[in-house]
Amino acid sequence: MNKNILVTGGAGFIGSHAIRYLVNQYPDYKIINLDKLTYAGNLENLTDIEGYSNYEFVKGDIYDAPFLNELFDNYAFDGIIHLAAESHVDRSITDPNEFIKTNVVGTVNLLNVAKSHWQDDYKGKLFYHVSTDEVYGSLGEEGYFTEETPYDPKSPYSASKASSDHMVRAYYNTYGLPVIVSNCSNNYGPNQFPEKLIPLFINNIKNNRELPVYGKGENIRDWLYVEDHAKAIDLIYHHGRLGETYNIGGDNEWKNIDLIRKLCEIMDRKLDRKPGTSAKLIKFVKDRAGHDMRYAIDCSKLKNELGWKQEVSFEEGLEKTVDWYLDNQEWLNHVLTGEYEEYYRKQYLER
Ligand code: NAD
Ligand code: DAU
Numbered sequence: 001m002n003k004n005i006l007v008t009g010g011a012g013f014i015g016s017h018a019i020r021y022l023v024n025q026y027p028d029y030k031i032i033n034l035d036k037l038t039y040a041g042n043l044e045n046l047t048d049i050e051g052y053s054n055y056e057f058v059k060g061d062i063y064d065a066p067f068l069n070e071l072f073d074n075y076a077f078d079g080i081i082h083l084a085a086e087s088h089v090d091r092s093i094t095d096p097n098e099f100i101k102t103n104v105v106g107t108v109n110l111l112n113v114a115k116s117h118w119q120d121d122y123k124g125k126l127f128y129h130v131s132t133d134e135v136y137g138s139l140g141e142e143g144y145f146t147e148e149t150p151y152d153p154k155s156p157y158s159a160s161k162a163s164s165d166h167m168v169r170a171y172y173n174t175y176g177l178p179v180i181v182s183n184c185s186n187n188y189g190p191n192q193f194p195e196k197l198i199p200l201f202i203n204n205i206k207n208n209r210e211l212p213v214y215g216k217g218e219n220i221r222d223w224l225y226v227e228d229h230a231k232a233i234d235l236i237y238h239h240g241r242l243g244e245t246y247n248i249g250g251d252n253e254w255k256n257i258d259l260i261r262k263l264c265e266i267m268d269r270k271l272d273r274k275p276g277t278s279a280k281l282i283k284f285v286k287d288r289a290g291h292d293m294r295y296a297i298d299c300s301k302l303k304n305e306l307g308w309k310q311e312v313s314f315e316e317g318l319e320k321t322v323d324w325y326l327d328n329q330e331w332l333n334h335v336l337t338g339e340y341e342e343y344y345r346k347q348y349l350e351r
Helices: 014-027 045-048 065-073 089-094 099-120 156-175 199-207 228-239 255-272 300-304 314-327 329-337 338-349
Strands: 001-007 029-035 055-059 081-084 125-134 178-183 186-188 211-215 220-225 245-248 254-255 282-285
Touching: 001 014, 014 029, 014 228, 045 055, 065 099, 065 199, 081 220, 081 228, 089 156, 089 338, 099 125, 099 156, 125 156, 125 228, 156 178, 156 245, 178 228, 178 282, 186 228, 186 314, 199 211, 199 220, 199 255, 199 314, 220 314, 228 245, 228 300, 245 255, 245 300, 254 255, 255 282, 255 314, 314 329
Parallel strands: 001 029, 001 081, 029 055, 081 125, 125 178, 178 245, 186 220, 211 282
Antiparallel strands: 220 254
């Protein structure tokens, strides 16, 4: 084995795709997946690779500093790809504290343990922090987020991610810890927990449930297929420059309502419904508090410096995503638990 890489949050949506890519790409590495298995963590995302000799799962909480210390005593990690986080904006509005514990304190715990175990020799080591474009705030009709855009987070989620980004850069500046940060736009694809827009609406359409569109549905997001993000993570981990930030995006802006109508059309076709049937489920509801209007990423640095590009078009990615959810009812049944229904009731039925 050449490299031991710790991936945090690997049982989640993006983490599981990143791990699958890495274990297939690097048979000589050992990829250790550390995950607390919160409601969003699901080992069923990784059943196809769970027997691989270059993959191992460890259950644990990044908020637990003594546990992390013991983990680093037991494994000589060369690198960390840090994805573990509370990731849903709506939940951060209801309960910000978990976001501070995991996203801020958990990240600082990881930085401390990496620093204390690596400080004799930082050579060949890397702490790669996976973050979000939401730290930059909200755009008007014009312009793009670049790596130089000042931070202006608006939700408890984005504020917690911004804090963690600042701490990662502070450890680079203050202690020389080798770090890289990337900030990515909205991901979509298989295995995403059905609280986020696309999988939530696919599941609701299938079950003839209302489609709760926040506000007027005019907010804009820049969508990227999750496997393209996984490839960017690999490229940045191996070829990114220390201390640098890389923006990752889809070059694919959609107004929510246009995207939802497109999804309804695809679902009508896949479910053999009369055109227009699913769109009847659309219901405009009270807006999300502090709802960011527009995100759009300028990812030219990543393209020009590291040669990354998006490979999956939105048409193709949406088809693949819808097919995956329709073909994986068992996966859905296992996550659509009583806890999920309780969340759904509070978030949508009692607002
Ligand atoms: P997710 O919610 O699907 O997965 C998060 C994972 O982290 C889960 O497996 C969960 O069990 C684990 N986790 C949570 N708290 C933990 C703790 N205290 N200790 C250990 N593990 C813990 O999230 P995601 O959408 O896959 O996002 C992954 C990362 O990418 C996050 O850092 C997020 O901020 C960032 N990101 C997400 C998107 C997106 O569109 N989903 C876009 C850009 C960046
Ligand atoms: O931009 C990157 C971020 O994208 C990530 O950092 C977050 O982890 C990820 O959750 C995502 O945040 P968003 O808030 O943009 O994603 P979400 O899927 O929650 O919402 C997408 C858009 O759809 C947003 O404008 C709110 C709207 N929406 C969402 C839900 C869940 C609705 O109109 N109705 C809904 O029920």
